[in-house]
Amino acid sequence: xxxNNIKDVENLLNEARVEIEKIKNLKDLEEWRIKFLGRKSLLxxxxxxxxxxxxxxxxxxxxxxxxxxKILNELYEKTKEKIEKIEKKYNLSFPGKIVKIGNLHPITxxxxxxxxxxxxxxxxxxxxxxxxxxxxxxxxxxTPEEHPARDIWDTFYLKKEEGILLxxxxxxxxxxxxxxxxxxxxxxxxxxxxxxxxxxxxHSPVFHQVEGLMVDRNIKFTHLKGVLSYFxxxxxxxxxxxxxxxxxxxxxxxxxxxxxxxxxxxGKGCSTCGYxxxxxxxxxxxxxxxxxxxxxxxxxxxxxxxxGMGVERLAMLKYGIDDIRYFYLNDMKFLEQF
Ligand code: DAH
Numbered sequence: 001x002x003x004n005n006i007k008d009v010e011n012l013l014n015e016a017r018v019e020i021e022k023i024k025n026l027k028d029l030e031e032w033r034i035k036f037l038g039r040k041s042l043l044x045x046x047x048x049x050x051x052x053x054x055x056x057x058x059x060x061x062x063x064x065x066x067x068x069x070k071i072l073n074e075l076y077e078k079t080k081e082k083i084e085k086i087e088k089k090y091n092l093s094f095p096g097k098i099v100k101i102g103n104l105h106p107i108t109x110x111x112x113x114x115x116x117x118x119x120x121x122x123x124x125x126x127x128x129x130x131x132x133x134x135x136x137x138x139x140x141x142x143t144p145e146e147h148p149a150r151d152i153w154d155t156f157y158l159k160k161e162e163g164i165l166l167x168x169x170x171x172x173x174x175x176x177x178x179x180x181x182x183x184x185x186x187x188x189x190x191x192x193x194x195x196x197x198x199x200x201x202x203h204s205p206v207f208h209q210v211e212g213l214m215v216d217r218n219i220k221f222t223h224l225k226g227v228l229s230y231f232x233x234x235x236x237x238x239x240x241x242x243x244x245x246x247x248x249x250x251x252x253x254x255x256x257x258x259x260x261x262x263x264x265x266x267g268k269g270c271s272t273c274g275y276x277x278x279x280x281x282x283x284x285x286x287x288x289x290x291x292x293x294x295x296x297x298x299x300x301x302x303x304x305x306x307x308g309m310g311v312e313r314l315a316m317l318k319y320g321i322d323d324i325r326y327f328y329l330n331d332m333k334f335l336e337q338f
Contacts, residue, residue: 002057005046009061009068012042016072020079025092029079036072043069106338107208107327110315111190114210117234118188121227123212126189128173134163136172141251142290149250154196156205166194169308170211171251174287177213178295183302184216190311201323208311215287215297215304221254224284224305228258236263236318243278252285252306263317272322279317282309 016036023029035041047065050058086092104112115125128136134145143149153168173189189211197203214223229242241261249255259280262273269275284307289299312324319338321327326334 002053002061005049005061006064008042009046009064012036013068013071016075020075023079024083026080026083026087029076029083033076037069037076043072103336103338105327105335106315106319107311109338110311110318111208111210113235114231114309114311114314115188115190117231118212120234121186121230123186123188123214126173126177126187127191128167128170128176128189130167130192130194131158132165132167132172134165136175137165137167137169140175140291140294141171142288142294143250147250149248156194156196168195169193170209171306171308173211174213174251174291174306175295178215178292178297183297183304184214186214186216188212199325199328201325204312204324204328206328207324209308210311212284212307212309213287213304214306215302217302219286219303219305221286221305224286224307227305228282228284228307232260235314236260238263241267241278244284247283247285249283249285251288251291252283253288255283255285258282258284258307264320272317279313281313281317282307284308 016032019035020029020032023032036043038044043065046061050062050065053061119125137155138147138150139145155168156166158164158166170189170191170193173187173191177185177187177189190208191211192206193209194206195203197205199205212227214227225242225244232240232242240263243259243261244256245259247255247257257280259278261267262270262277262279264270264272265277267277269277273279284305287304287306292299292302292304312327315321315327316324
């Protein structure tokens, strides 16, 4: 009988030790104290049983219980002191700093979305350098030096004599890809472009484009129309009319500009579309045979289409933003909405 009670005391001590190890605050410590040292604790219950034992056993159990009580009290005091020290050093009840979780920039989001749509059509994604040579930015794109079309793009030169510049469009990536891979190929290339433009509501000296290129045997203008129509439908998630108008780019023949019915006024005419009902959103065309010759593709065997779209313009239309500068002024009130 007494042996069982002594065993109980030992078990109690073990349990108390294990539990107090895990305690990190005064509230939990108080619960521990009530459980092991409080009025209704097992220890107290055992104390109250003492008179039931024979005199000699009373002494043994009494001593055992007193030692246990002393150990528990010491454990309690020591732990209390330790926790109080920590709590004094760090005010644990102080509300934490609210960490603002950032979100992706709207331009990054729109690029991701564009990439996803073309990915579904099997287009791979490649990137090219922002610092380019005039060979890739112009010459290889059928725009040799002194070609009047170089004036279309107001260029930032880093070292004019060496022909080092900030790319004015993502088209040089077409050349880099075709130099490296043989047809068939199907890629898009998003990235930053730079032009010596004023910073106003519709121009920014830094902006983004997504370039597209598909080369294979028998690629026709209808493939270009099909791919871009699919893209527009997926991107704006509504029915829009598409218009291809003849245009000029040195690296495509024929060249076209693609317009869509104004997504702001649904083609009725508003200030965004200049009351025409249509918005021009990208340049495109069939890759010029000269471009193929430059990269070593046989233009009699392969044909292809290419396009380049302005990301800011697409983003502005999608979200109804009327000033491109919002994307670059880092105004939290604007950025937090995306
Ligand atoms: N690079 C042209 C620009 O920035 C856009 C463009 C037009 C890209 C026709 C193309 C293309 O790939 O085929 O104005």
